[in-house]
Amino acid sequence: MDLDFTPDERAFRDEVRAWLADHVPTEPRPHGDGPDSREFDLAWQRAQYDGGWAGISWPAEFGGRGLSTIQQLIWYEEYASADAPWIGACFVGINHGGPTLIARADDEQKSFHLPRILRGDVVWCQGFSEPEAGSDLANIKTRAVVDGDELVVTGQKIWTSFANMADYQELLLRTDPESSRHKGLTWVICDMSAPGITTRPISTLDRGAEFCEVFYDEVRIPISNVVGDIGDGWSVAMSTLSLERGTGFMAEIIDTTKTIDDLIELARHRTGPDGRRPLIADDEYARRLAALKAEITTLRSMAYRAISRNRRAGQPGPEGSMLRLGYGNLLQSMARLAMDMLGTDALVYIDRFRSGGWSGMWLRSFASGMGGGTFEIQRNIIGERVLGLPRDRS
Amino acid sequence: MDLMPNGEQDEIAATVAAFLVDRVPVVGRGREHVVSGPEIDAGIWTECAELGWLSLGLPESAGGVGYSLVEEMMLFRELGRGVVPGPFLPGVLAAHLAAAAGDLDLASTIASGAVKVALGTPIGPVSIGATVAGDLSVTHVDDAALVLVCDDRSAALVSIDSCDVDQIDPVEGSITTGHGRADQVRATVHVDAATEPIFVRGLVLAAAAATGVAEAVLELAVAHACERVQFGKPIGTYQAIKHRCSDMKVGADGANAQASYAAVCVRDGIGAWATEAAIAKYVADEAARLNCEGAVQIHGAMGFTSEALPHRYVYRAHLLGRTLASRAALLDRIIGRDMARA
Numbered sequence: 001m002d003l004d005f006t007p008d009e010r011a012f013r014d015e016v017r018a019w020l021a022d023h024v025p026t027e028p029r030p031h032g033d034g035p036d037s038r039e040f041d042l043a044w045q046r047a048q049y050d051g052g053w054a055g056i057s058w059p060a061e062f063g064g065r066g067l068s069t070i071q072q073l074i075w076y077e078e079y080a081s082a083d084a085p086w087i088g089a090c091f092v093g094i095n096h097g098g099p100t101l102i103a104r105a106d107d108e109q110k111s112f113h114l115p116r117i118l119r120g121d122v123v124w125c126q127g128f129s130e131p132e133a134g135s136d137l138a139n140i141k142t143r144a145v146v147d148g149d150e151l152v153v154t155g156q157k158i159w160t161s162f163a164n165m166a167d168y169q170e171l172l173l174r175t176d177p178e179s180s181r182h183k184g185l186t187w188v189i190c191d192m193s194a195p196g197i198t199t200r201p202i203s204t205l206d207r208g209a210e211f212c213e214v215f216y217d218e219v220r221i222p223i224s225n226v227v228g229d230i231g232d233g234w235s236v237a238m239s240t241l242s243l244e245r246g247t248g249f250m251a252e253i254i255d256t257t258k259t260i261d262d263l264i265e266l267a268r269h270r271t272g273p274d275g276r277r278p279l280i281a282d283d284e285y286a287r288r289l290a291a292l293k294a295e296i297t298t299l300r301s302m303a304y305r306a307i308s309r310n311r312r313a314g315q316p317g318p319e320g321s322m323l324r325l326g327y328g329n330l331l332q333s334m335a336r337l338a339m340d341m342l343g344t345d346a347l348v349y350i351d352r353f354r355s356g357g358w359s360g361m362w363l364r365s366f367a368s369g370m371g372g373g374t375f376e377i378q379r380n381i382i383g384e385r386v387l388g389l390p391r392d393r394s
Numbered sequence: 395m396d397l398m399p400n401g402e403q404d405e406i407a408a409t410v411a412a413f414l415v416d417r418v419p420v421v422g423r424g425r426e427h428v429v430s431g432p433e434i435d436a437g438i439w440t441e442c443a444e445l446g447w448l449s450l451g452l453p454e455s456a457g458g459v460g461y462s463l464v465e466e467m468m469l470f471r472e473l474g475r476g477v478v479p480g481p482f483l484p485g486v487l488a489a490h491l492a493a494a495a496g497d498l499d500l501a502s503t504i505a506s507g508a509v510k511v512a513l514g515t516p517i518g519p520v521s522i523g524a525t526v527a528g529d530l531s532v533t534h535v536d537d538a539a540l541v542l543v544c545d546d547r548s549a550a551l552v553s554i555d556s557c558d559v560d561q562i563d564p565v566e567g568s569i570t571t572g573h574g575r576a577d578q579v580r581a582t583v584h585v586d587a588a589t590e591p592i593f594v595r596g597l598v599l600a601a602a603a604a605t606g607v608a609e610a611v612l613e614l615a616v617a618h619a620c621e622r623v624q625f626g627k628p629i630g631t632y633q634a635i636k637h638r639c640s641d642m643k644v645g646a647d648g649a650n651a652q653a654s655y656a657a658v659c660v661r662d663g664i665g666a667w668a669t670e671a672a673i674a675k676y677v678a679d680e681a682a683r684l685n686c687e688g689a690v691q692i693h694g695a696m697g698f699t700s701e702a703l704p705h706r707y708v709y710r711a712h713l714l715g716r717t718l719a720s721r722a723a724l725l726d727r728i729i730g731r732d733m734a735r736a
Contacts, residue, residue: 001403001464003395003658070395264729280731287722290729294673298648301655304397305647312398322644376633382643383636387616392631 003304005070013074016053020082023047029085029353033210038123038165041088045120054118055094057243062102062110063118069311072247080254086353089162089210093117093124095248096240097170100187103239104228109189113168125166127157127190127214128237134159135377138181138234142216144173144188146223146230151175151188153196153219163199163212166192171221172237175230185233189225196220206363207349245310246320249303252327256334257296259361263338264289270341279341288337295330299323318385325378328368335362397654399468406450406461407468413445414476420610422701428567433536434480443507448485456493457502463595467602467657471650474606477710479568481534483603483717484513484542487596491542491549494590495583500551504540512538512554514574515718522548523584526576532559533717536570540582542592544718546668546727549592550584552576566713568706591660596718597671598657604678604714605649608685611707612642615689622694635692642688645681652677669728676724682711 005013025044030036048054056075058064067075087094098117101110116122133139142155153173163169169190176184190197196219202211228236267279267289279285302323310316338358339346352360369375383389399407417438442448451466452458466486473482485504488511492501503509512534520528522543532541532554540551541559557574564571587593616639619630629635656674659667689704690697697704715721 001397001399001654001658003397003655003662003664005395073395280729283722286729286731287725290725290731291676294676294725294728295648297670297673298652298677301397301651302648304395304655305651308396308398311396319647322647325640326644326648376637379637379640380633382640383630383633387639387643389616389619389630389636389639390628392627392633 016075016078024082024084031351038089041090042120044085045090049119062114069245076247076251080251089123092126097124099243100240103242104236122167123165124168125160125163127169127171129159131158140174142173144175149223150220153216155216157214160212160214161210163214172233182234184231186230187227187233187236194219244316246306246316253300260292260296292334299326318381321378321381331368332365335365410472418478420477433570440507449505452489456498463661464657470599470602471606474603475610477706481510484511487592488542491585491592492583494585497583510538511540511542514541514543522550526550526552526579530574532572532574533569535572544593546593548586550581552579552581566709594668594671597675600717601653601674601678604682605653607707607711608646608649608681611685611689612646615692618693638688642685649678649681672724672727679715686711
């Protein structure tokens with residue numbers, strides 16, 4: 001057991017730090033999720049590409065940087081320390097669609113799409129969830145009928161972040177009408193400009209506008225866009241894990257550690273409930289802040305352990321759900337504490353990307369119980385796949 | 395960077411676990427809530443000492459095995475899992491203290507198990523140095539010759555006879571406990587924290603023991619949830635039970651990860667190592683308490699008996715949460731707000 005980095009790894013950290021110091025955008029990400037934020041996200045992706053830092057977990061043969069697990073960890077630690085931007089609209093392409101293509105696509109699909117994703121030419125979105133297929137993802141009903149060399153798609157997807165600004169979508173469809181559950185699904189690359197696609201933004205309780213519904217009315221997609229085999233979509237959708245080592249999580253943990261430090265700083269300067277002394281002099285606030293600091297520090301240790309374990313195993317196990325659950329709970333209790341500390345000053349809405357955006361952060365924190373699988377699904381995974389408790393579903 | 399144990403470290407833990415299952419199995423106490431007779435069997439104590447458990451992290455130059463705080467941490471996790479009695483925590487710390495103070499004879503005598511040491515947790519302000527003065531909560535009183543007293547500034551060993559210990563009827567009935575008072579007692583040996591951070595070492599080892607408690611009591615709960623059938627299904631099928639077990643697992647894994655991280659930081663002098671240790675103790679105590687509460691509840695009425703095993707862990711978690719530093723004191727250290735000195 002050690003926390004040592006080799007001389008090569010330390011030199012790598014210096015290299016990363018120097019590059020980020022020179023290239024991280026100084027202006028904040030534009031408010032809202034319109035064309036400005038698309039351009040901002042793509043420009044930052046392009047800057048990383050030009051600097052040789054795009055696709056850090058992607059193998060070099062596909063244009064990525066092919067960093068080792070430890071180098072990825074260093075990259076994300078430095079990325080967060082440098083206040084580099086949230087990945088935003090580039091998330092699905094870089095972290096989900098791209099890795100799935102690398103794992104399962106044919107050469108033509110790879111050579112067309114992978115460079116475009118890396119260069120920040122295109123935005124991808126994810127078309128998995130449906131109104132009847134949320135936590136129960138295998139209940140997908142959007143259907144595709146083979147017609148010659150095309151699939152004809154009819155149905156609806158929902159909770160699709162950035163669908164209104166995306167060029168492509170990773171789309172999971174039911175191609176076998178007789179099938180059920182995980183069988184008979186197909187993973188396909190959908191061109192979002194195809195006729196018959198309508199997107200409708202869904203506004204969220206934190207005033208975000210990235211969420212969308214997507215409707216498909218006899219949308220024609222070439223069969224050559226199918227990745228893997230027709231009917232094998234579930235396994236293709238799961239293959240994204242092949243490049244995942246859990247290192248990206250370190251950036252979130254460092255960001256949140258800094259946010260908690262900001263909150264502690266705020267408590268040193270804001271007057272507390274007695275109207276005289278600072279908040280930090282109040283036992284309740286001081287200890288709630290201390291508990292938060294203890295929890296984020298512990299999550300960092302859990303992430304280091306998970307990364308160490310994933311590196312040995314070559315892929316992540318179900319333990320990742322423990323980090324997701326612990327981190328989601330922490331975000332919510334942190335936001336709640338900020339609201340308590342601010343009293344009536346918490347009544348003003350401030351966007352979470354702006355300084356003092358505590359109310360925006362609090363509103364956003366409700367989403368941490370849903371994104372990437374609800375708390376309840378994470379607890380099922382931990383209970384069944386980590387602890388071995390009996391299942392109660394098909 | 396690798397925060398998982400290496401092969402040798404895993405082997406140490408496996409050897410300890412196998413010995414404990416064989417020689418000191420966890421049993422329900424029935425009506426015998428409080429141990430009568432010695433706290434730990436003399437033969438087993440000597441065997442443990444001969445296996446090097448009291449000198450695992452002591453340098454070979456001081457007669458130790460030559461491992462580090464990391465291996466000690468893994469040992470104490472097993473001792474916690476096995477709710478083992480016996481003065482292991484003060485023994486290990488006292489051997490380090492004596493060695494750091496240059497008294498190698500005393501270090502090796504303590505490490506051999508020949509002299510037992512009790513642990514004195516300060517009650518209110520206690521001055522610790524060449525002389526020791528103040529009120530103490532003393533654990534592992536049975537058969538002890540010395541008492542280890544420490545805080546974040548220094549550590550000292552004093553004769554137990556000079557501490558005027560009154561034994562109490564302890565909630566954790568397998569650990570002999572009392573109240574003591576040192577009235578300007580001359581220390582046998584003492585050392586300041588800058589020379590050897592005995593208190594911080596103690597936080598890491600107590601955290602490891604609490605981690606073991608949190609893990610073992612969760613395993614009891616999971617085993618019961620898989621076995622116990624109600625409404626036609628094992629109760630672990632139901633999300634009310636399953637999800638509570640999942641939360642307990644997150645707590646236990648967090649405690650283990652933080653104890654590991656803190657042990658490495660203290661061993662190698664990395665970062666804010668003293669704060670890392672305080673965090674390890676706080677999260678492990680929380681996990682142990684929450685997991686004990688969860689395990690009793692999941693066992694239902696059986697969990698309220700002293701025939702099922704969870705009660706053993708309830709008692710141990712209760713004691714560990716009051717060993718070396720309380721929850722409030724740990725939180726104040728973590729946020730850098732030391733009330734005692736304000």
